[in-house]
Amino acid sequence: MAIRLPLVVANWKLNGDSQLLTEMVNNIQQLDADNVEAVLCPPFVYLNEDTQDVKKGAQTIAIQDSGAFTGEISGRMLRDVGCQYVIVGHSERRSLFNETNEIVAKKVLSTLAAGLIPIICIGETDEQRENGETTAVITEQVKAVLDVLPNYSDSIVFAYEPVWAIGTGKTATGDQAEEIHAMIRKTLAGYSQELADLTRILYGGSVKAENSEELFSKENIDGGLIGGASLDVEAFRNICKNAVA
Incomplete structure (x- = not known):
């Protein structure tokens, strides 16, 4: 079985300031990078x-590399300021900014073209879950990306974030999350076993220090995409510690 370095990503959304960034950097730079990878967004x-x-x-990232697109930021610009990763297709981008599977796929290509690693968000709404559509929705989201990739050697990350668990206080149990992660990995294996073995799949959905250890103990969960808890320096550091390989 391939060894995948755990990855923990802080998604601050429309929050934070320079002081918090400095405090967070000072706390998590002491983590052993050989055992866990932490990323601040x-x-x-x-x-x-x-x-x-x-x-x-x-x-997020613009599809375009340059041009008359007021307010957009290109992959070239992100790389220029030292970014290594881009969150693509977060559920809030899908629901609030109308990012379809097609748009998400194009943004993944723009991310890769800039030499950056996309963290591709996928997940079902509460309504889709209640209607038994979880597998179909997530499989479609995964395939929409994989079907446009020129090859599968590019480094990509998937983040399963059940929309019903984001900011609601609800979270999937370790076993529930593992079941979906295993299904995602099986979908990847349908394209390439190497892709399935090497691709990190994160869990995102009200992850806290208290539940992260159970989630990260599962075979197919390779870390987390952290929202609210990533604004708390100590909480985020403890989440990273719980992800240590």
């Missing part, structure tokens, strides 16, 4: 700040 305006050896990522 603050709002765009803070991406140019020095995060020392702590990796950083953007919360």
Whole structure:
């Protein structure tokens, strides 16, 4: 079985400031990078700040590389300020900004073209879950991306974030999350066994220090995409510790 380095990503959304970024960097740079990879994704305006050896990522990316697209940020620009990762297709981007599977796939290609690693968010709504559509929805989201990739050697990350568990206080149990992660990995294996073995699949959905240890203990869960808890320095550090390989 392939060894996948655990990855914990802080998605600050529309929150945070320079002081919090400095405090977070000072706390998590002491983590052993050989055992866990931590990534900070603050709002765009803070991406140019020095995060020392702590990796950083953007919360979204433009499809276009340049042009008359007011307010957009390209992959080239993100790479220029030291980003290594980009969150693509977060459920809030899908629901609030109408990002379809097709748009998400194009953004993944833009991310890879810039030499960055996409963290591709997938997940079902509460209504879809209640209607028994979880497998169909997630499989479609995964395939929409994989079907446009020129090859499967590019480094990509998937993040399963059940929409019904984001910011609601609800969370999937370790076993529930593992079941979906195993299904996602099986879908990847349908394209390439190497892709399935090497691709990290994160869990996101009200992850806290208290439940992260159980979630991260599962075979197919390779870390987390952390929302609210990533704004608490100590909580995020403890989550990273619980993900240590």
